[in-house]
Amino acid sequence: MASKLLAGIGVLAILGLVGGSLAALAIVKQRVHVTIAAEEEAAQRGPDPIELLRADVGVIGVDVAAFNESLGARFQELHDALESSASQREKALAARIDALETKLKTMQASAAANDAALAAAIKAQADALASAKLAVPIPEIVIPDPAPIEATPPAVEPTPPAPEPAAPVAPPKKGFLGFQPPSAAFAFDQRQRFAIVPTLSRVGFDAKSTLHDFSGLTSKVDGNFSVNLSKPADKPLGTISAESSSLDTGLADRDKDMHKSLGSEQFKTLEFQWTGFTADQVDAKAMTISGKATGKLSIRGVSQDITLPVKVSVDASKRVVIEGETKIKMSDYAVVPPSQLGVIKVEDEVKIWIALRARLLGPAKEGE
C-alpha cells in the first residue's frame, strides 16, 4: 500500500515538474530572442566589436607600458641634468664670491691709501700756507671718515640698484662781496698759465758810458707763460715782450739815440722766448725757486740764445714774482752802442734785467 502511495506521489511530482517547466517556458519565451545568423550575414557586419575592443585595450596596455618606461628614463635624465647644473652654479657662485671679496679688499686698501695721500697733501698745503704767514686764518679742514665698507654676501637674485647717496656738499669758498672764486685756484704744484701784470712789471737795462752810468726801463711789458712751479724744468713755455720805443732812460736826447740804435720804429718789441729752466733750488713750502731760465732773446730782429739767472717767489696776492738779470753785448744783436762825438760812448756790454709779476690765468692745457 505504501509502495503504491509512493509511486503515485512520484508520478504526481514528475507531472508537476513537467507542468512547471512548460509554464516557465511560456512566460520567458516572450523576453529572450535567440537569433542564429547565417555566416554570410555575419561577414557583412564585420569583426566582433568586443574582440576589437579587447585588441585595442591590449595595444593601449603595451603603449602605456612603453610610455612608462620612457618617462622613467626621461625623469632620470632630468634629475641628472638638474644635479649637474646645480653643481656648476654652486661653483660659479663660489668663484664670484671670491672675486668680490678680492675686489672689496682692493677697494678698501685703495681708499685707505687715498685718505692717507689726501691728508698728507692737505697737511703740506696747510704748512705751506702757514709758513707764508698769510693774513687770512687757515680754516681747519676736517676730513670726514670714509664710510665703512661692509662685506655683504653677493645676492643670487638680481636686486634693484640702491639709491645713490647724496654727494657731500662742499662748503662754499670765500669770495669777495658775493663773488665766488673758481674751484681751480693758484697751485704751486700744478702746471698753470700765468699772465704778466704790466702795471706791476718792469724790464730794463743798466749801461755804462764814458760820462756816467744809467738805466733804461719800461713797464710796457706783456706776455704769458705756462709752468709747474714745483717742477720748473718740466717744459716751461712762454713769451715775454717789451715795447722797445717805451724804453726810458730819463733823458730825451739819449732816448732818441737809443731808440734809433734799437731800430724801434721797425722792431717794435724786445722779446724773450722762454723754453727751458735749470733749477738750482725749489722750495715748495716757501714757494720759492732759483735757477737759470734759458731761451731766445730777440733784439732788433736778431735772436740769440741766452741764460738768465732768476729768482721766483709768490707774493701775498698769489702773484708770481720773477727777478733776474744777465749781461749781453749789444753788438751781438746788431745794435751799435750810441756815441756822442766819438767821445761819450756807451759800453757794448749792458746788463739787462727783468722784474715781473704774473698772475694766474688758469690750468694749462695739453701742450701749453
Add this chain to the structure above:
Amino acid sequence: MQRFLFFAFLLAAPGCITPNVLDTKARVVEQAPAAIVWEAARPENLRGLFESTAIEGEAAASYWKIYYHFADDGTYTGAALVIGGEQPQFQTLAGIWKLDDQGLDLGNGQSGRAFAAPGMLKLESEGVTVILKIVAAQ
C-alpha cells in the same frame, strides 16, 4: 785852450754827474699804498659805476677785474672777471645795498668795509682789498 778846457770838462764830468742807475732792489714794482687819504665812505660816495684799479689779498689771484654800479634807489649790480678756470669768466651780482656804521651790506650776508677818496672807493672784505675808481659814462 778851448780844446783843453773841453777835454778837462769831459774828464771831470763823470765825477760831477750822479749816476742814474736804478738800484737792484728798486726794480720790482712794489705795491706801496698810494698817498691817498681814505675816509669812511658815506652813502653819497657810492653812486655810479666803479672799476677796479688794484686788487690785493689772498683771493686777489682769482679776480682780474671788478665792476660795481650803485644806484640811487638802493640797488646795485656788480661784475667780476674771475680767472682760474679754462678761460676768464664774468660773474654778476645784483641786489640791495646798504651802507651804515656796520659797513657795506650787499645782502645775503655779504658785507665789507668801504672807504672813499675823491673819485675813488676802497672795499675790503674777506682778506681782499679792491681799489676802484669812478668811471664816467661813455
